[in-house]
Amino acid sequence: MNAHVTVNGNAIKSTAPDTAGACNAPVVTFERGQREVFCGLTSIVWLHRKIQDAFFLVVGSRTCAHLVQSAAGVMIFAEPRFATAIIDERDLAGLADIDDELDRVVTRLLDRRPEIKLLFLVGSCPSEVIKLDLKRAAQRLSKIHTPKVRILNYSGSGIETTFTQGEDACLATLAAELPATATNAPPSLLVVGALPDVVEDQFRRLFEDLGIGPVAFLPARTANQQPAVGPDTRFLLAQPFLGDTARALENRGGKRIEAPFPFGEEGTTLWLEAAARVWNVPDDRFQRVTAPRRERARRAVERHRERLGGRSIFFFPDSQLEPPLARFLARELGMVVIEIGTPYLNRQHLDQELALLPHGTSIVEGQDVEAQIDRCRAARPDIVVCGLGLANPLEAEGLTTKWSIELLFSPVHGYEQAGDLAELFARPLDRRARLEV
Numbered sequence: 315m316n317a318h319v320t321v322n323g324n325a326i327k328s329t330a331p332d333t334a335g336a337c338n339a340p341v342v343t344f345e346r347g348q349r350e351v352f353c354g355l356t357s358i359v360w361l362h363r364k365i366q367d368a369f370f371l372v373v374g375s376r377t378c379a380h381l382v383q384s385a386a387g388v389m390i391f392a393e394p395r396f397a398t399a400i401i402d403e404r405d406l407a408g409l410a411d412i413d414d415e416l417d418r419v420v421t422r423l424l425d426r427r428p429e430i431k432l433l434f435l436v437g438s439c440p441s442e443v444i445k446l447d448l449k450r451a452a453q454r455l456s457k458i459h460t461p462k463v464r465i466l467n468y469s470g471s472g473i474e475t476t477f478t479q480g481e482d483a484c485l486a487t488l489a490a491e492l493p494a495t496a497t498n499a500p501p502s503l504l505v506v507g508a509l510p511d512v513v514e515d516q517f518r519r520l521f522e523d524l525g526i527g528p529v530a531f532l533p534a535r536t537a538n539q540q541p542a543v544g545p546d547t548r549f550l551l552a553q554p555f556l557g558d559t560a561r562a563l564e565n566r567g568g569k570r571i572e573a574p575f576p577f578g579e580e581g582t583t584l585w586l587e588a589a590a591r592v593w594n595v596p597d598d599r600f601q602r603v604t605a606p607r608r609e610r611a612r613r614a615v616e617r618h619r620e621r622l623g624g625r626s627i628f629f630f631p632d633s634q635l636e637p638p639l640a641r642f643l644a645r646e647l648g649m650v651v652i653e654i655g656t657p658y659l660n661r662q663h664l665d666q667e668l669a670l671l672p673h674g675t676s677i678v679e680g681q682d683v684e685a686q687i688d689r690c691r692a693a694r695p696d697i698v699v700c701g702l703g704l705a706n707p708l709e710a711e712g713l714t715t716k717w718s719i720e721l722l723f724s725p726v727h728g729y730e731q732a733g734d735l736a737e738l739f740a741r742p743l744d745r746r747a748r749l750e751v
């Protein structure tokens with residue numbers, strides 16, 4: 315189904331997902347204008363917790379240093395595993411000097427911190443950094459420090475990106491460097507996306523109970539546990555924002571298993587089912603393993619239905635988690651989705667999610683923040699999901715907000731977290747109710 319819509323005054327073509335069927339297709343429009351999102355450096359906050367012997371060295375400006383430091387402020391008393399090498403205007407005088415300086419900083423760091431086994435040089439968007447060839451720097455430094463430390467690079471730049479793309483860029487780099495599986499290796503499952511350890515353990519048990527495996531996770535918890543990949547690898551994405559990573563794995567021969575994302579009882583079941591089909595898991599075994607967990611998840615979600623059912627929700631584009639979250643909130647909690655803003659819509663990966671959205675759901679890809687604020691004000695939704703920069707002004711106007719970044723910091727995937735995920739949306743309403751007493 316194609317439709318014409320108006321964006322910023324211009325008629326452009328809108329596409330709807332092929333699989334959604336003609337009349338159930340959500341209405342997708344594009345907006346281009348001022349954006350209001352964090353940059354990819356933000357993802358260092360959860361990535362450094364996941365890969366326990368990795369260090370993230372941002373090559374950036376003072377602004378980058380402030381962002382990383384304040385986003386990860388809670389770690390200030392621990393031995394940090396991220397830092398910023400500040401490149402300022404003065405350094406433009408000689409790029410060769412910057413290379414030398416970077417080499418000195420890295421060598422000093424690795425001498426002081428022998429526990430680091432994987433070092434990421436993370437690029438940023440200031441013009442003086444863009445001129446640096448961090449890929450070459452990583453190769454140069456690898457020659458010096460391999461095999462003790464692997465050195466890779468990726469960009470966390472804020473140009474044309476959103477904060478979850480930092481994880482995508484990091485994992486795409488890792489995926490390209492993974493060891494190859496042995497010839498004639500048995501089919502294996504790779505779960506892709508940085509999940510909290512507790513969630514990873516739950517999924518590992520589930521796959522084991524279903525007889526699916528061997529199973530590995532990307533990223534692994536340490537540098538030397540990173541999985542192998544090859545033509546026998548089938549991979550399941552745990553996050554909807556991993557387009558580059560999926561491409562990198564496909565370049566290595568891996569094949570993506572199409573599935574919705576494991577949010578809520580329904581999403582988790584469909585996600586597991588997709589892998590179960592590939593592994594020919596008998597239906598009775600699938601039911602036996604999942605039924606008690608599904609029931610627990612349903613009961614946990616049900617507790618929040620009274621609070622959230624019938625309430626309206628508006629998503630500003632931020633994390634790229636918006637479509638699967640909207641699907642969960644609409645289908646399992648009966649919420650009314652007014653608008654799903656999302657920075658990018660990877661139709662290939664979100665095909666099945668879009669087909670599950672309520673009829674006629676409005677999806678806006680990209681952002682024109684002023685226009686979106688106007689629509690949000692006019693709709694007066696019960697909850698607005700948005701970035702930190704918009705939350706306070708909207709709260710001041712009497713709207714109830716939820717920070718989308720919290721959904722990346724909290725365990726929200728799988729059956730055991732379904733109730734917690736619902737609670738994350740119920741909490742702002744409770745807070746507002748308490749304030750109004």
Ligand code: SF4
Pocket residue numbers: 353354355374375377378379381437438439440470471472473
């Ligand atoms: S990478 Fe760019 S957007 Fe991000 S903190 Fe640095 S200067 Fe700002």
